[in-house]
Amino acid sequence: MNPVNLPETHDHHEVPDVTDATASLDTTATDTVVLPPVAPVAPVRTAMGAATGTAKGAVAPATLEARAVSAWFGSHQVLQQVSLTMPAGQVTALIGPSGCGKSTFLRTLNRMHELIPTAAMGGEVLFDGEDIYAPERRLTDARRRIGMVFQKPNPFPAMSIYDNVVAGLRLTGTRVGRREKDELVEESLTRAGLWKEVRDRLRQPGGALSGGQQQRLCIARALAVRPRVLLMDEPCSALDPTSTRRVEETIHELAGQVTVVIVTHNMQQAARVSQQCAFFLAEQGTPGGIVEHGPTEHIFGTPEDQRTADYVAGRFG
Numbered sequence: 001m002n003p004v005n006l007p008e009t010h011d012h013h014e015v016p017d018v019t020d021a022t023a024s025l026d027t028t029a030t031d032t033v034v035l036p037p038v039a040p041v042a043p044v045r046t047a048m049g050a051a052t053g054t055a056k057g058a059v060a061p062a063t064l065e066a067r068a069v070s071a072w073f074g075s076h077q078v079l080q081q082v083s084l085t086m087p088a089g090q091v092t093a094l095i096g097p098s099g100c101g102k103s104t105f106l107r108t109l110n111r112m113h114e115l116i117p118t119a120a121m122g123g124e125v126l127f128d129g130e131d132i133y134a135p136e137r138r139l140t141d142a143r144r145r146i147g148m149v150f151q152k153p154n155p156f157p158a159m160s161i162y163d164n165v166v167a168g169l170r171l172t173g174t175r176v177g178r179r180e181k182d183e184l185v186e187e188s189l190t191r192a193g194l195w196k197e198v199r200d201r202l203r204q205p206g207g208a209l210s211g212g213q214q215q216r217l218c219i220a221r222a223l224a225v226r227p228r229v230l231l232m233d234e235p236c237s238a239l240d241p242t243s244t245r246r247v248e249e250t251i252h253e254l255a256g257q258v259t260v261v262i263v264t265h266n267m268q269q270a271a272r273v274s275q276q277c278a279f280f281l282a283e284q285g286t287p288g289g290i291v292e293h294g295p296t297e298h299i300f301g302t303p304e305d306q307r308t309a310d311y312v313a314g315r316f317g
């Protein structure tokens with residue numbers, strides 16, 4: 001299969017990642033962030049289907065389905081025909097040795113891959129049945145609906161905790177009133193499992209938090225735009241065991257509310273947090289692909305492929 005250039009429907013610099021997009025916010029005007037106009041937040045539905053307004057639970061999780069996704073950096077193909085359904089409200093863990101394409105696959109799921117100048121991809125990524133790469137689909141829609149948390153916590157260190165949470169709203173062009181913003185900050189921090197620890201110091205800088213708290217702040221920032229899917233690229237690899245545990249609890253609490261796709265090198269973590277696992281492998285210079293996927297207990301307990309058994313048992317990678 002030949003590389004298929006990414007749709008040229010949008011300027012790749014139109015919406016950079018959340019860090020760039022919010023870097024220009026005035027950090028001294030703590031609660032006067034000027035946001036572009038947008039319709040008020042619509043009533044939303046929980047995973048159980050009940051209308052909840054702006055209450056906790058936010059919007060319903062979405063199913064993501066990758067169909068025959070291939071990816072290249074220049075002429076180097078790193079993924080070949082990867083298909084995987086990530087069911088709504090479940091946690092899917094992507095596991096596999098270093099360099100097999102897990103992070104690249106993750107980045108194709110919210111169109112981050114196309115930010116890299118040499119990148120190309122083929123295939124489809126369906127968000128509740130609609131291809132996010134279809135020409136009429138906007139890059140901003142994918143980013144708003146499919147949030148991302150990175151390996152290294154990346155809050156704006158000088159910006160207040162409060163402003164860090166609402167920083168991502170700018171990406172979506174959302175203007176919210178002060179009271180609504182207060183509610184959103186509390187809701188997002190609560191969902192990220194951080195509210196009780198920071199409720200009395202919302203005006204303190206995000207950089208003053210511990211590493212684990214900073215990562216949960218980044219999760220809160222991602223949740224504030226009410227994504228229906230949250231992608232997490234090794235979110236605990238820079239954290240100590242206690243903070244790791246706390247972030248895992250947060251992932252547990254999010255399950256059912258948001259579809260989570262997490263890349264992890266930590267097999268115990270994959271076993272603890274996920275309902276479904278996909279084992280990636282790139283053998284002998286070939287592009288990465290999925291060897292096996294299925295319910296986490298099957299992947300760890302009764303894998304069908306010997307390579308999966310060897311990997312989850314720590315015999316390679």
Ligand SMILES: Nc1ncnc2c1ncn2[C@@H]1O[C@H](COP(=O)(O)OP(=O)(O)OP(=O)(O)O)[C@@H](O)[C@H]1O
Pocket residue numbers: 073078096097098099100101102103104105116
């Ligand atoms: N920006 C880039 N430019 C060129 N090649 C890249 C780029 N990013 C990744 N690659 C290559 O793509 C392949 C897959 O990398 P990727 O980071 O997706 O793997 P991974 O499984 O997530 O690895 P790790 O577990 O070490 O993070 C590797 O060969 C890597 O060198």
